Amino acid sequence: MKTFLYANDLGDLNRALAEAAEIKRERYKYEHLGRHRTVLLIFFNNSLRTRLSTQKAARNLGLDVVVLDVNQGAWKLETERGVIMDGDKSEHLLEAVPVMGAYCDLIGVRTFAGLSDRRADYEERILRQFIEHSGRPVFSMESATAHPLQAFADLITIEEHKRTARPKVVLTWAPHPRALPQAVPDSFAEWMRAADVELVVTHPHGYELDPLFVGDARVEYDQMKALEGADFVYAKNWSCPGVTCPDDYGKILSTDRSWTIDAAHMAVTNDAAFMHCLPVRRGMIVTDDVIESPRSLVIPEAANREISATVVLKRMLESL
Amino acid sequence: MKTFLYANDLGDLNRALAEAAEIKRERYKYEHLGRHRTVLLIFFNNSLRTRLSTQKAARNLGLDVVVLDVNQGAWKLETERGVIMDGDKSEHLLEAVPVMGAYCDLIGVRTFAGLSDRRADYEERILRQFIEHSGRPVFSMESATAHPLQAFADLITIEEHKRTARPKVVLTWAPHPRALPQAVPDSFAEWMRAADVELVVTHPHGYELDPLFVGDARVEYDQMKALEGADFVYAKNWSCPGVTCPDDYGKILSTDRSWTIDAAHMAVTNDAAFMHCLPVRRGMIVTDDVIESPRSLVIPEAANREISATVVLKRMLESL
Amino acid sequence: MKTFLYANDLGDLNRALAEAAEIKRERYKYEHLGRHRTVLLIFFNNSLRTRLSTQKAARNLGLDVVVLDVNQGAWKLETERGVIMDGDKSEHLLEAVPVMGAYCDLIGVRTFAGLSDRRADYEERILRQFIEHSGRPVFSMESATAHPLQAFADLITIEEHKRTARPKVVLTWAPHPRALPQAVPDSFAEWMRAADVELVVTHPHGYELDPLFVGDARVEYDQMKALEGADFVYAKNWSCPGVTCPDDYGKILSTDRSWTIDAAHMAVTNDAAFMHCLPVRRGMIVTDDVIESPRSLVIPEAANREISATVVLKRMLESL
Numbered sequence: 001m002k003t004f005l006y007a008n009d010l011g012d013l014n015r016a017l018a019e020a021a022e023i024k025r026e027r028y029k030y031e032h033l034g035r036h037r038t039v040l041l042i043f044f045n046n047s048l049r050t051r052l053s054t055q056k057a058a059r060n061l062g063l064d065v066v067v068l069d070v071n072q073g074a075w076k077l078e079t080e081r082g083v084i085m086d087g088d089k090s091e092h093l094l095e096a097v098p099v100m101g102a103y104c105d106l107i108g109v110r111t112f113a114g115l116s117d118r119r120a121d122y123e124e125r126i127l128r129q130f131i132e133h134s135g136r137p138v139f140s141m142e143s144a145t146a147h148p149l150q151a152f153a154d155l156i157t158i159e160e161h162k163r164t165a166r167p168k169v170v171l172t173w174a175p176h177p178r179a180l181p182q183a184v185p186d187s188f189a190e191w192m193r194a195a196d197v198e199l200v201v202t203h204p205h206g207y208e209l210d211p212l213f214v215g216d217a218r219v220e221y222d223q224m225k226a227l228e229g230a231d232f233v234y235a236k237n238w239s240c241p242g243v244t245c246p247d248d249y250g251k252i253l254s255t256d257r258s259w260t261i262d263a264a265h266m267a268v269t270n271d272a273a274f275m276h277c278l279p280v281r282r283g284m285i286v287t288d289d290v291i292e293s294p295r296s297l298v299i300p301e302a303a304n305r306e307i308s309a310t311v312v313l314k315r316m317l318e319s320l
Numbered sequence: 321m322k323t324f325l326y327a328n329d330l331g332d333l334n335r336a337l338a339e340a341a342e343i344k345r346e347r348y349k350y351e352h353l354g355r356h357r358t359v360l361l362i363f364f365n366n367s368l369r370t371r372l373s374t375q376k377a378a379r380n381l382g383l384d385v386v387v388l389d390v391n392q393g394a395w396k397l398e399t400e401r402g403v404i405m406d407g408d409k410s411e412h413l414l415e416a417v418p419v420m421g422a423y424c425d426l427i428g429v430r431t432f433a434g435l436s437d438r439r440a441d442y443e444e445r446i447l448r449q450f451i452e453h454s455g456r457p458v459f460s461m462e463s464a465t466a467h468p469l470q471a472f473a474d475l476i477t478i479e480e481h482k483r484t485a486r487p488k489v490v491l492t493w494a495p496h497p498r499a500l501p502q503a504v505p506d507s508f509a510e511w512m513r514a515a516d517v518e519l520v521v522t523h524p525h526g527y528e529l530d531p532l533f534v535g536d537a538r539v540e541y542d543q544m545k546a547l548e549g550a551d552f553v554y555a556k557n558w559s560c561p562g563v564t565c566p567d568d569y570g571k572i573l574s575t576d577r578s579w580t581i582d583a584a585h586m587a588v589t590n591d592a593a594f595m596h597c598l599p600v601r602r603g604m605i606v607t608d609d610v611i612e613s614p615r616s617l618v619i620p621e622a623a624n625r626e627i628s629a630t631v632v633l634k635r636m637l638e639s640l
Numbered sequence: 641m642k643t644f645l646y647a648n649d650l651g652d653l654n655r656a657l658a659e660a661a662e663i664k665r666e667r668y669k670y671e672h673l674g675r676h677r678t679v680l681l682i683f684f685n686n687s688l689r690t691r692l693s694t695q696k697a698a699r700n701l702g703l704d705v706v707v708l709d710v711n712q713g714a715w716k717l718e719t720e721r722g723v724i725m726d727g728d729k730s731e732h733l734l735e736a737v738p739v740m741g742a743y744c745d746l747i748g749v750r751t752f753a754g755l756s757d758r759r760a761d762y763e764e765r766i767l768r769q770f771i772e773h774s775g776r777p778v779f780s781m782e783s784a785t786a787h788p789l790q791a792f793a794d795l796i797t798i799e800e801h802k803r804t805a806r807p808k809v810v811l812t813w814a815p816h817p818r819a820l821p822q823a824v825p826d827s828f829a830e831w832m833r834a835a836d837v838e839l840v841v842t843h844p845h846g847y848e849l850d851p852l853f854v855g856d857a858r859v860e861y862d863q864m865k866a867l868e869g870a871d872f873v874y875a876k877n878w879s880c881p882g883v884t885c886p887d888d889y890g891k892i893l894s895t896d897r898s899w900t901i902d903a904a905h906m907a908v909t910n911d912a913a914f915m916h917c918l919p920v921r922r923g924m925i926v927t928d929d930v931i932e933s934p935r936s937l938v939i940p941e942a943a944n945r946e947i948s949a950t951v952v953l954k955r956m957l958e959s960l
Contacts (some may be wrong), residue, residue: 028356036668038696049415052386052423056358059384066692084923088816091919095931095938096688099918102943103692151914177406278419279411283404291415300413303422348676368736372743374707376678380705497726562955598739599731611735618735625744 001315003111003131004139005124005146007187007194013155016311020156023310027060030310033317034063041141042068044126049278049305050141050149054108057309061317066104079129087287092193093129101134106316113144113181115250119147120244121181122210137316142183145210150277151187152308155195158232166196167231168270173203173224174259174285176237179252181269184277185238186213193217202226208243208251223259230269235261235276235285260285266295304311321513321635323451325466327445327514334505336631343630347380350630353637354383360424361427362388362462364431364446369598369625370461370469374428377629381637386424398447414451421454426636433464433501435570438562441465441501442530448533457636462503462605470597471507471557475515477621478552481593486516487551488590492543493523494579494605495501496557499572504597505558506533513537515548522546526573543579550589555581555596555605586615593617641955645764645786645832646778647827653795656951660796663950668701674703675714680744681781682708684751684766689918689945690781690789694822696750697736697949706744733769741774753784753821755890758882761821762850775942777956782823785850788842790917791827794950795835796891797941798872801913806836807871808910809916812863813843814899815927816877819892824917825878826853833857846893848883863899870909875901875916875925902927905933906935913937 005007010016021150021292023029039058043051051067058065075095085092101107109130113121121144130138140148158169169192185201190213192199199217201209208219220226227233242249260283266272274286274296282288291298323329330336343349359378363371371387378385397416398409405412422425429450433441441464449460460468478489487513491505500625505521510533512519519537521529528539540546547553562569580603584594594606602608611618643649650656663669679698691707693736698705715738718729725732741747749770751762761784770778780788782959798809811825825841830853832839839857841849848859860866882889900923907913914926914936920927932951933937 038699040692048388049419052360052388052420056384056423057385060356064696066695068688068692078922081928082923085921086924090921092922093941095918095920098939099689099942100692102939103696103946278415281405281410282398282412283402284406288401299418299422300568301417302415306423368708369739372680372708373738375706376704376743379678546944598735601730602718602732602733603722605725608721619738619742622735622739626743 001277001319002137002313004148004316005127005143006148007151007191010152010315016152017156017159019311019314020307023060024307027310030314033064033314034058034061037106037320038064038066038104039106039108039313040066040100041108042070042100044109046072047110048108049302053305054141054149054309056083056306057313060310064315067077067295082098094133097129097133098135101136105136105320106313107134107136107138108141109138109143110141111143113183115179115181115239118246118249122275130195137319139312139316144181144186145183147183147277148187149305149308150184150275152190152312153301153304154188154234154275154277155191156304156307157275158197159299162231163299164231166198166304167200168200168229169232169234170226170230171199171201171210171234171236172226172259172261174235174237174261175255175257176281177283179239179250180237182209182238182241185209185236188234188236189214189217193266200226204254204256204259206240206245206248207238209241210243224265224268227265228268230272233266233269233274234259235274237285257284260284260286261290262290266290271295278302321639322457324468324632324636325463326468327446327471327511330472330635333515336472337476337479339448339631339634340627343380345470347630349437350634351382353634354378354381357426358384358386358424359426359428359633359638360386360388360420361428362390362420364390364429367430367461369622370430371624372484374461374469374629375575376626377630377633380630381633383633391626414453417449417453418455421456424456425640426633427454427456427458428461430461430462431459431463433503435499435501435559438566438569457639459632459636465503465528466507466611467503468507469625469628469632470504471511471625472632473621474508474554474595474597475511476624476627477617478517479594481617482551484551486518488520488549489552490546490550491521491554491556491577492546492581493527494555494557494575494581495575496601496604497569498536498605499559500557502558502561504531505556508554508556509534509537520546524574524576524579526560526565526568527558529561530563540621541606544585544588547585548587548588550592553586553589553592553594557605565613577604580604580607581610583609616624641959642777644952645783645958646788647791647831650955651793653835656792657796657799657810659951659954660947661861663700664947666725667950670954671700673954674698674701677746677957677960678704678706678744679720679746679748679953680706680708680740681748682710682740683749684710684749687750687781689942693945694781694789694908694949696946697896697953700950701953703953704885732877735775737769737773738775741776744776745960746953747774748781749778749783750781751783753823755819755821755879758886758889760810777959779952784821785823786827787823788827789945789948790824791831792845792952793941793944794828794874794915794917795831796944797915797937798837800952801937802871804871808838808840808869809872809874810866810870811839811841811874811876812866812899812901813847814877814901815876815895815897816921816924818879819879819890822849822878822881825849825876828874828876829854829857840866844894844896844899846880846885846888847878850883862906864905864908867905868908870912873901873906873909873912873914874912877925897924900924900926901930903929905928911935915941944957
C-alpha cells in the first residue's frame with residue numbers, strides 16, 4: 001500500500017478487520033517489520049489523538065518515529081513554477097517535499113481544509129504534493145477531505161460491538177459553534193458504504209456531503225425518522241460542503257440545537273451505541289447523559305485509533 | 321505505586337535511597353522493565369530539567385517516551401457537567417483524559433499553580449483529573465503544590481553528601497522578582513520531615529507553608545539564627561502560601577535582599593553545602609561566590625533528577 | 641572528536657570521505673556504538689533538514705535522541721557574573737549548560753548569528769558556552785559563523801559526482817530578500833580549501849568572507865568570469881560579513897538579480913553541477929530550469945546530510 005487516503009486503498013475490509021483483531025490481541029506481533037525503518041509524522045495542524053495513537057502504532061511495529069510540527073501557516077511553501085520568490089515563502093515544495101522523503105521510509109501528513117477554496121480542499125493539494133514528490137508511501141492523518149485512520153477505527157469499533165450481522169448505522173449532523181471540515185463525515189460515509197452495514201445520513205438541507213464519499217447512501221432530512229431503529233448513532237458536526245449551495249462552502253448554515261443528540265433521540269433507536277470521533281462539545285453535539293451512558297463507545301473508539309494506525313503502517317511496511 | 325505526588329507514596333525512604341544508589345551505579349539495570357511499555361509526558365507548563373531528566377530516566381528503563389506539549393492555556397478543558405460547550409473550551413476532561421490513557425502505560429503531568437484560587441491549587445485539580453480518569457498510574461512532574469521528583473533528588477543528594485548521621489537542613493526563603501509557586505518548598509519540607517534529618521524552615525512573616533507539608537517542623541523567622549550550624553542550606557523563593565494571610569495567596573510579600581544567601585550567611589553554618597532546585601537567579605537567591613563554591617551542590621542535585629525519576633518509573637512499572 | 645565546528649576537527653578529509661561512503665552503503669553498521677548513549681539536540685533557531693537528518697543519523701548509530709526546542713529568544717540566559725538577575729533572564733548559563741550536559745552524552749546546538757554584533761557572532765559565544773561548560777562533546781548544527789555538517793555533506797556530494805580528479809568549484813553569491821548569516825559560505829569555503837578542489841569565490845564588492853574561512857582562496861568579482869569552466873556551481877546568499885566594510889556587518893549590500901544563476905550562467909561552465917544547501921528561493925538564487933535540470937544536485941546533497949551527521953556522531957561516540 002503506497003497511499004492511504006480512501007477506503008479502497010486498504011482493499012478487502014474484512015481482511016483488514018481480521019488483521020486489526022489480530023493486532024489488538026498481540027500489539028507487538030509485527031515489531032520486526034519496522035526495524036531500521038523511520039516514519040515521519042508531519043503536522044500542519046493541531047492533533048491530540050492522532051499524534052499519540054500514530055506514535056504508539058509506529059512503536060508497535062518497531063519503527064523509529066520523527067515528529068515534525070510545522071507552525072500553522074508560518075511555513076509557507078511556494079507551489080507555482082516561474083515565480084520570483086521574494087515574498088514570505090522561503091521554500092518551494094519541489095525541494096521541501098523530496099528532502100523530507102530523503103530522511104524516512106514512510107510519511108504521515110495532517111493538514112486541515114482551508115474551507116475557503118473548495119477545489120483546493122477537495123483536490124487534497126497539500127497531501128497530493130507529498131504523494132507525488134516525496135518518493136515515499138504517504139498516509140493521511142486527517143487531510144482536507146478525509147480522515148481514513150478515524151473511519152477505519154470507527155469500523156473496527158462497530159465490528160466489535162455490533163449485535164446483528166448488518167447493523168443500521170446513522171451518521172447525523174449536530175450543531176457546533178465553529179465551522180469544521182468535512183473530513184470525518186466524508187470518510188465515515190465512504191467507509192460505511194464499503195462495509196457491510198445499512199447507512200443512513202441525516203442533516204439539515206444544505207449540508208449534503210460530496211458524492212465522492214456519500215455516493216448513493218440514503219439521505220433522510222428528518223433526523224428522528226433517520227434514527228428510528230438505529231444500532232449505531234454517529235454524531236458529527238461539519239460545515240457546508242458546498243454541494244447544493246456552492247457559495248456557502250465552509251460556512252455554518254444551521255445552529256439548530258434540536259439536532260443535539262439527547263435521550264429523546266436515543267429513545268427511538270434500537271438501543272443504539274453512541275459514537276463520536278472526539279473532541280466533542282457536550283451540550284452541542286450530545287448531552288452528558290448520552291455520552292456517559294453504558295452505550296457510549298467514544299473511549300474504545302478512540303483507543304482503536306492505535307489499532308487502525310498499526311494495520312495501516314504494517315501494510316505500508318510490507319509494501320517497501 | 322499507582323500515584324506519585326507525596327513522599328509517603330514511595331513508602332520506606334531508606335529503601336528508596338538504596339534503590340537510587342543501585343541505579344546510579346548501573347543505570348540500565350532495569351531496562352527490561354519498560355519493554356513494550358510507553359510513558360506519556362504531558363507538559364502544561366515549561367520545563368527544562370524535568371523534560372530532559374524524565375526522558376532519560378524512561379529510556380534507562382527501556383520505556384518508549386511520548387512527549388505532549390499542551391500550549392499554555394491554549395487547550396482549555398471543560399471540567400463541569402451540564403454545560404453547553406459553545407465557548408472556547410473544545411473538549412471535556414472526561415473524554416480527553418481517558419483517551420490519553422488509552423495510548424500509554426504511565427502518565428507524567430506538569431502543571432503549575434495558577435496562584436489565584438488557593439483551593440483549586442491545593443486540591444491539585446488538574447493532576448487529580450488524570451489520577452481519577454486516565455486509568456493509568458500518574459506521577460507529578462511538578463504540579464500545583466508539589467514537586468516530588470525534585471524533593472526525592474534533593475534527598476538523594478543530601479544522603480550522598482552528608483557528613484553526620486542526622487544533618488541539620490535549613491530551608492530558607494530568598495527574594496525573587498516574580499511570584500513563584502510553593503511546590504518546591506512544599507515538597508522539600510514534606511520529604512525532609514519524612515527523612516532522618518533535622519529540618520529548620522526560615523522565611524519572613526506571611527510566608528508560612530501549608531501544614532500539610534510543613535507539619536510541625538521548626539520555623540525560625542530569624543534567618544541568621546536558623547542558619548547557625550546548618551549542614552545543608554536549601555534556598556528557594558516562594559509566593560505567599562495564604563496560610564496566615566489568605567487574602568495574599570500567591571502574592572509577593574517581601575523583596576528583602578538581606579535574605580539573599582551570601583558568604584556572610586554561609587559563615588554561620590557548619591561549612592554547609594548549598595542547594596537549589598534551579599533555575600536560580602543569581603544576586604537574588606544567592607551570590608555568585610556561594611553558588612560557584614566547592615560546597616555548592618546545584619549541578620549534582622540536578623543530575624540526580626535522572627536518578628529519582630528512574631526509581632519512580634521503576635516502581636510504577638513494577639506495579640503494572 | 642570532542643568538538644565539531646571546523647573542517648580540521650575532522651582530521652584527514654579523505655579518511656572521512658571513505659567513512660561516509662562506508663556508512664552510505666550500510667547505514668546501521670555502527671548501530672552498537674550508540675547503545676545506552678543519548679544525544680541532546682538543542683535548537684535555538686528553526687530547522688528542517690538539520691532536525692530530520694541529525695535525528696536519523698543518531699538512530700543509525702543506535703543513539704537515543706532528545707530534542708529540545710528553545711523558543712526563539714524567549715529563554716534568555718545570563719552570561720555575566722556579578723549581576724543581580726532581577727530582569728527577564730531567569731537562568732545563568734553557568735547552571736543551565738552543565739545541567740543539560742548531565743542528562744546526555746553528546747550535544748548538538750543550532751544557533752544563528754544575530755547579525756548585529758560581529759564580534760559576538762564570530763566568537764561563537766553561544767556554542768562556546770556549551771563547549772566550555774557542558775562537559776560533553778559538542779557539535780554545531782549550524783552556529784553563528786559555521787555550518788560544518790552542511791559543508792561535509794557538500795564535500796561528500798562533490799566527491800560522488802566529480803568527473804575530474806581536481807574539479808573547479810565556484811562559490812557564488814546570489815540575491816535574497818532577507819539578510820542571511822554567513823555560516824554556510826564560511827564553512828563551504830573553509831572545507832573546499834581543505835579538500836582537493838580548485839576553489840573560486842565570487843560576489844559583489846563588500847561581501848568578502850572572513851579570512852578565517854576563505855583564507856587565500858581566489859576571489860573573482862566578475863561572476864561570469866569566475867564561472868568559466870566550473871565543474872560545480874555552489875550558489876548562496878549571505879549578508880555583509882563586515883570584513884571590508886565593518887559598519888555594514890549583517891546588512892544587504894546588493895539586490896542585483898543579474899547574479900541569479902540561470903541558463904546563461906551555466907552555459908559558460910564545464911556542464912557544471914548545480915548545488916545549494918536549501919531552502920532556496922527560486923527566481924532569486926536560481927531559476928526553475930537550472931534547479932530542475934539533471935545537473936542539479938540539491939536533493940542528493942540534502943540527503944547526504946544524514947551521512948555527514950552519521951560520520952560526525954560516530955567519531956564523537958568513538959571518543960567517549
